[in-house]
Amino acid sequence: MMKLYDYYRSTAAYRVRIALNLKGLDYQQIPVNLLTGEDGGAEYRTVNPQGLVPALALDDGVLQQSLAICEYLDETVPEPPLLPGDARQRSRVRALAQMVVSDIHPVNNLRILQYLTRELGVSEEQKQTWYHHWIHEGFRPMEQLLAAQAAKGKFCFGDQVTLADICLVPQVYNARRFALDLTPYPRIVQIEQACLQLEAFNRARPEHQPEMV
């Protein structure tokens, strides 16, 4: 069985849990506690030299990076597809995913927030402002793109669940956790709520992970 090196509050790991659930795959979760620094430990770095979660261990090797893992799952287990069939539409979905994965999440993840506090001595208030700033910078154009698209539907791409939803939902969870005002983003919240109705998303939620029990 595949092993997912996981942390319940990691939004990157949350993405992969959703993808695995959508594909109907069984996996064993191995918690890597980011807060106690176990992730930076030598032992976990033998699994993933980056020391980050998620990592997905197959029988004969380890996959890294949430999007690369999701694309692998999509290529090896085609149903249900996580991307549209058309190249232009695939690019659109991948771009929405990257807006979260490259432009919002990396700037706000734990290691960055810790550096701001420990190395730069920023206050809690400044850290919160930083955090909110980068989410707004990302969500503002995403809301605009999602609201403007021709094929409106329940999800980021019409009525098909895609990689974009897989990335968006964990980011909204994170925004809520840091008390971001989501009022300016009605379309994003609508999509999040539609996704959470699905068992694959619901089961992947941080509050439903073993570490929480």
Place this chain on the structure above:
Amino acid sequence: MMKLYDYYRSTAAYRVRIALNLKGLDYQQIPVNLLTGEDGGAEYRTVNPQGLVPALALDDGVLQQSLAICEYLDETVPEPPLLPGDARQRSRVRALAQMVVSDIHPVNNLRILQYLTRELGVSEEQKQTWYHHWIHEGFRPMEQLLAAQAAKGKFCFGDQVTLADICLVPQVYNARRFALDLTPYPRIVQIEQACLQLEAFNRARPEHQPEMV
């Protein structure tokens, strides 16, 4: 003809220039000057609501996000392929690309460095330390992964030029620009040098762009 909204020193735009050149595609470059803030201007945001480069305008729409653009180019112009044929190997290449695109570049790009200076009042020295820290955090595991792989060759993935090289070379350029000591990364530098021998990479270099002339 396709129009590339470009900035010569943007490493994300540099990636797309390489991909377009590798695919042998013609494109018109439209410079968007990030330093004078034109990118944040209302006019460019009608092209790309994120206000970031690159964006690739086709006859009937605009593509965003460098990796989503590269994947689009690879799907629509199959030769030469930017990814290996095997799903596991594709995942490996995409993971290397994401290590640059998600874990190094977003934390060190212009808007972040400006925020550190303007909003948090960090010194030039602290900014340099921040910058170097995140490159080292990213290059250390990448060097290890690249040096350890079975199929050694000239590039990140054996002797095939892939998406991983397209992302790595601009990041090394950026590291040099900020005077990072590359001594700990002999494999990365070797790959960069091999890539720059190729006309597609050489023509895409920041110092060969129209803005420099």
